[in-house]
Amino acid sequence: MTVTIFPLQDFPLINPGDDLADILVAELRKISLENGDIIVIAHTIVSKAEDKVYNLDEVNPSAFALQIGELQEKDPRKIEVILQESSEIIRMNEHVLITATKHGFICANSGVDKSNTPGETVVGLPDDPDLSARRIKERILQDLGKNVAIIISDTFGRPLRVGTVNVAIGVVGINPVDDLRGHKDLFGYELVSTVVAKADEVAAAAGLVMGQADEGTPVIIVRGVEYAQVDTSAKILIRDRHTDVFR
Amino acid sequence: MTVTIFPLQDFPLINPGDDLADILVAELRKISLENGDIIVIAHTIVSKAEDKVYNLDEVNPSAFALQIGELQEKDPRKIEVILQESSEIIRMNEHVLITATKHGFICANSGVDKSNTPGETVVGLPDDPDLSARRIKERILQDLGKNVAIIISDTFGRPLRVGTVNVAIGVVGINPVDDLRGHKDLFGYELVSTVVAKADEVAAAAGLVMGQADEGTPVIIVRGVEYAQVDTSAKILIRDRHTDVFR
Numbered sequence: 001m002t003v004t005i006f007p008l009q010d011f012p013l014i015n016p017g018d019d020l021a022d023i024l025v026a027e028l029r030k031i032s033l034e035n036g037d038i039i040v041i042a043h044t045i046v047s048k049a050e051d052k053v054y055n056l057d058e059v060n061p062s063a064f065a066l067q068i069g070e071l072q073e074k075d076p077r078k079i080e081v082i083l084q085e086s087s088e089i090i091r092m093n094e095h096v097l098i099t100a101t102k103h104g105f106i107c108a109n110s111g112v113d114k115s116n117t118p119g120e121t122v123v124g125l126p127d128d129p130d131l132s133a134r135r136i137k138e139r140i141l142q143d144l145g146k147n148v149a150i151i152i153s154d155t156f157g158r159p160l161r162v163g164t165v166n167v168a169i170g171v172v173g174i175n176p177v178d179d180l181r182g183h184k185d186l187f188g189y190e191l192v193s194t195v196v197a198k199a200d201e202v203a204a205a206a207g208l209v210m211g212q213a214d215e216g217t218p219v220i221i222v223r224g225v226e227y228a229q230v231d232t233s234a235k236i237l238i239r240d241r242h243t244d245v246f247r
Numbered sequence: 248m249t250v251t252i253f254p255l256q257d258f259p260l261i262n263p264g265d266d267l268a269d270i271l272v273a274e275l276r277k278i279s280l281e282n283g284d285i286i287v288i289a290h291t292i293v294s295k296a297e298d299k300v301y302n303l304d305e306v307n308p309s310a311f312a313l314q315i316g317e318l319q320e321k322d323p324r325k326i327e328v329i330l331q332e333s334s335e336i337i338r339m340n341e342h343v344l345i346t347a348t349k350h351g352f353i354c355a356n357s358g359v360d361k362s363n364t365p366g367e368t369v370v371g372l373p374d375d376p377d378l379s380a381r382r383i384k385e386r387i388l389q390d391l392g393k394n395v396a397i398i399i400s401d402t403f404g405r406p407l408r409v410g411t412v413n414v415a416i417g418v419v420g421i422n423p424v425d426d427l428r429g430h431k432d433l434f435g436y437e438l439v440s441t442v443v444a445k446a447d448e449v450a451a452a453a454g455l456v457m458g459q460a461d462e463g464t465p466v467i468i469v470r471g472v473e474y475a476q477v478d479t480s481a482k483i484l485i486r487d488r489h490t491d492v493f494r
Contacts, residue, residue, distance in 0.1 A: 003455055005250040091492040098492065106407045155443070159406040159493030160353045162484050163424045163444025165451065167408070177410045196402070196454070197410025204412065205452035207443070208250055208472050225455050237409050245338040245345065246406030246493045 003224040005209050007217035011045075014218075020049035021139035024219065028144060031221070038149045038225060039136075040206035042218035043169060044113065046132045046152055047123040054081045054112075056120040068097065078112065078122055085110035085124045090247070101125055104238045105169055106247075107156045125154065129170025130233045137172045149173035149227065152234075153203040153210075159246055166207030168199035168234045175228040176200070176237050197237060198227060250471040252456050254464035258292075261465075267296035268386035271466065275391060278468070285396045285472060286383075287453035289465035290416060291360065293379045293399055294370040301328045301359075303367040315344065325359065325369055332357035332371045337494070348372055351485045352416055353494075354403045372401065376417025377480045384419045396420035396474065399481075400450040400457075406493055413454030415446035415481045422475040423447070423484050444484060445474060 008027050014020060024041075047053070061069065061076035065083055069076030071094050079097070086099035090106055099110045103125070111125040126132045133150035140148055152170035157163070168176055176199035206220035241247055255274050261267060271288075294300070308316065308323035312330055316323030318341050326344070333346035337353055346357045350372070358372040373379045380397040387395055399417035404410070415423055423446035453467035488494055 001254065001456055003252040003452070005252070005452070007248065093492065095490075096492060155441075158444075160486055160491060161414070161444065161447065162486050163442045163447065165412075165444050165448055194402075195410045197405075197408065197412050198455075200408065200410065201412055201451040201454050204448040205250070205252070205455060207448050208445075208452060209248055239407055239409050243342075244407060245340065245343060 001224060001226070003205070003222065005205055005220060005222050007209050008219040008221070009217070011217060011219050014045040014048045016048055016051045016053050018049045020046060021136045024136060025139060025143045027219070028140065033140075033144060033146045033148065033221075034223060035147045036149075036223075037146070038151060038174060038202055038222040038227070039140075040151045040153050040166075040203055040210070040220040040222060041133075041136070042210060042216075043111070043125055043129065043152050043154045044123055045218045046126045046129070046170075050126055050132065052124045052126055054122050054124065056081075056122065068092070072097065078109075078114065081122055081124065082110045082112045085112055102127075103129070103169070104235060105156075106238070107154070111154055111169075125169060126152065130172060130235070131170075133170040133172040147173070147229075149229070151199055151203055151206070153206065155207065165200075166203040166210065168203045168237060171199050171234045172231060173229055174199060174202075175230040175232055176234055178228070198225075199234065200237060202227075248471065248473070250452070250469065252452055252467060252469050254456050255466040255468070256464070258464060258466050261292040261295045263295055263298040263300050265296045267293060268383045271383060272386060272390045274466070275387065280387075280391060280393045280395065280468075281470060282394045283396075283470075284393070285398060285421060285449055285469040285474070286387075287398045287400050287413075287450055287457070287467040287469060288380075288383070289457060289463075290358070290372055290376065290399050290401045291370055292465045293373045293376070293417075297373055297379065299371045299373055301369050301371065303328075303369065315339070319344065325356075325361065328369055328371065329357045329359045332359055349374075350376070350416070351482060352403075353485070354401070358401055358416075372416060373399065377419060377482070378417075380417040380419040394420070394476075396476070398446055398450055398453070400453065402454065412447075413450040413457065415450045415484060418446050418481045419478060420476055421446060421449075422477040422479060423481055425475070445472075446481065447484065449474075 056077040059077040061080040065080035088100040091098040129152045155164040178196040180194040303324040306324040308327040312327035335347040338345040402411040425443040427441040
């Protein structure tokens, strides 16, 4: 079993309102896409295509956003967007603002990011990343006749460990978890509690090629991974709040 | 840039006291190892070779271990080993026992695992995974003339997100983090706070091929990743306890 990971080279810059599926299909015609390939897409280009872009000149920060902006020495208009994109503040101090997004993902700044956006704008996460993934998958099946899985990813920081890793925030065509419970190990024991976050491992692997700075390549093909073609949601990767001992 | 990930097929079972570097070099002769390859090794075979194996028949559980064993309905001898392998209990209830290991890694059960070990035995993490990695790297350089990086990995559960992912607990020849601070993004902004957990992304990618059950393949080659050949320690992936808002 060999896994290969490669980028779609020279992927065009995506602008608000672009038909991402259209552009993606055109780019995918340049490679030999295979059934079973997993296409990992940086959420920023999905957000931009879906016009999930805030022009900071049009944002009026609330009193609370102004207060946090002062505390953290950050643009209060960006804080306002972060608050609007959140459902709950999980941790905050003078350095961090960690929220649950409206989808339930827990991450810094509701996933709102200034990087790789021109002008005084910021992008939020797509409103329904599973649905965004589904639309792209269906378009690929229709236009290219290939049955693929799609993962929409973002880079999240983590409790306990330093540094960001790429994780799945939207999926289609792949079960985001591999449930090994009940499987036998080499000596016939039951592995009683192992659930592998497969979609996050795939996203992390794609992160090795995706890059974040100058040579940003927002679309990565991951080929050769065995996975269950079950349709669920990336939201099953969110821990239940009542059993999460670190929340 | 293409990354390929493949296992060393039919890797022999490792027993306590085996010379892992010796066995690994023999297996690596069967493939075309390249300079710059990253070899990801499941910690269990390192622990076994280093005889980091506890025979439960020889373990006397303390009163505290007996109490936790009763609470969690688990073998108190295994709890005793977990306590001995820990420096601190981070969270515990009737379901989980999350500790800091003596190295400082925070994980369930101090990384002590029954799976894939014959008989009434458990394995702990290697005492110094960076050193274990270094010895293997030096042996490969000496015997095969190839300059590689080594990552020793374990699968850790995570706060906030469901499922385990493979992470780095020992490294040599690769900087475990990519520090993008100061780099410019596509539009010339500074990416002010992005540190990527490169070694964890490589470990997660290897996890896609490693498997945990019947077809376990404990040694994975990751080829084509760009990385800094700086020698540090996997411990720099541990968040500082005083700034970790989730600890």
